[in-house]
Amino acid sequence: MNHKLPGTYMLRELQDVTVPPTISWQPQTAGWLLLALSLGVLALLWLYHRAQRWWQQRYRREAQAALRTINWSDAGASLALFHLIKQVLTHLDPRHGKLFGMALLQTLDNAMADRQPRFATELGERWLVSLVCDQVVLSVSDQLCLVSLCNDWLAHHQTPIQTASLATEAHHA
Numbered sequence: 001m002n003h004k005l006p007g008t009y010m011l012r013e014l015q016d017v018t019v020p021p022t023i024s025w026q027p028q029t030a031g032w033l034l035l036a037l038s039l040g041v042l043a044l045l046w047l048y049h050r051a052q053r054w055w056q057q058r059y060r061r062e063a064q065a066a067l068r069t070i071n072w073s074d075a076g077a078s079l080a081l082f083h084l085i086k087q088v089l090t091h092l093d094p095r096h097g098k099l100f101g102m103a104l105l106q107t108l109d110n111a112m113a114d115r116q117p118r119f120a121t122e123l124g125e126r127w128l129v130s131l132v133c134d135q136v137v138l139s140v141s142d143q144l145c146l147v148s149l150c151n152d153w154l155a156h157h158q159t160p161i162q163t164a165s166l167a168t169e170a171h172h173a
Contacts, residue, residue, distance in 0.1 A: 063088050063154050072143055078130055081150060092159055101128060111157035118149050 027033045063084060070080050089096035089107065099107055105120040105128070112118065127146055130136040138146070 059088065059091055060154055064151060067147065067151055067154065070147075072140075072147075077143065078127060078138055078146075081146065082127075082131055085150060085153075088154065089161070092161055096161070104128070107161060108153055108157075111159075111161040112153065113156070113158055118153070123149075 027036065066084055067081070070077050070084075074080075085108070086097065086099075086104075089099065089104075096107060102120060102125075105124040108119040108124075109115060109117050118124075123142055123145060126136060126142065127138060130138050
C-alpha cells in the first residue's frame with residue numbers, strides 16, 4: 001500500500017492571520033489624560049516642596065556638621081558649643097541673640113515639641129556657669145550629655161521659637 005501525501009485540498013480554505021494594530025500608549029479618553037496631567041502636577045508640587053524644605057533646613061545640617069567638628073579635648077569646647085547654639089537661635093530670630101541664663105535654657109526647651117525641660121536643668125545651669133567661671137568645669141560625661149542634648153535639639157527643634165520674655169514684650173507692644 002502506497003500512501004499518498006495530502007494535496008492542496010486541505011489548505012485551500014486556510015487564511016492568513018491578520019496582525020492586530022499596535023496598542024497606543026496614549027490615553028483613549030480625555031479623563032485619563034486629565035488624570036495623568038494632574039498626577040504629574042502633584043508630583044512636581046511635591047518635589048518643589050521637598051526641595052524647598054531641604055533648602056530651608058540647611059542651617060540644621062550645617063550646625064550639626066559644626067557640632068561634629070568641635071574638639072572636646074580643647075578647653076573652649078563648651079564655649080564653642082554655646083556659640084553654635086546661639087548662632088542657630090539668632091538665625092531663627094535675631095531677638096534671641098541677647099538671651100542668656102535661664103531665659104536661654106527655657107527657650108531651648110520651648111523649641112521642642114513636648115516642651116520637657118532638657119536644658120533648664122542642673123546640667124544646663126552648670127554649663128552656663130562654666131562659661132563665665134573658670135572654677136566650674138564640666139566632666140566628660142556632662143559634656144557628652146550636653147552634646148547629645150544639643151544634637152537632638154538641632155535635629156528636632158520647631159520654629160518659630162517663642163520665649164517667655166519675648167511673649168511679654170509682644171503683649172506690651
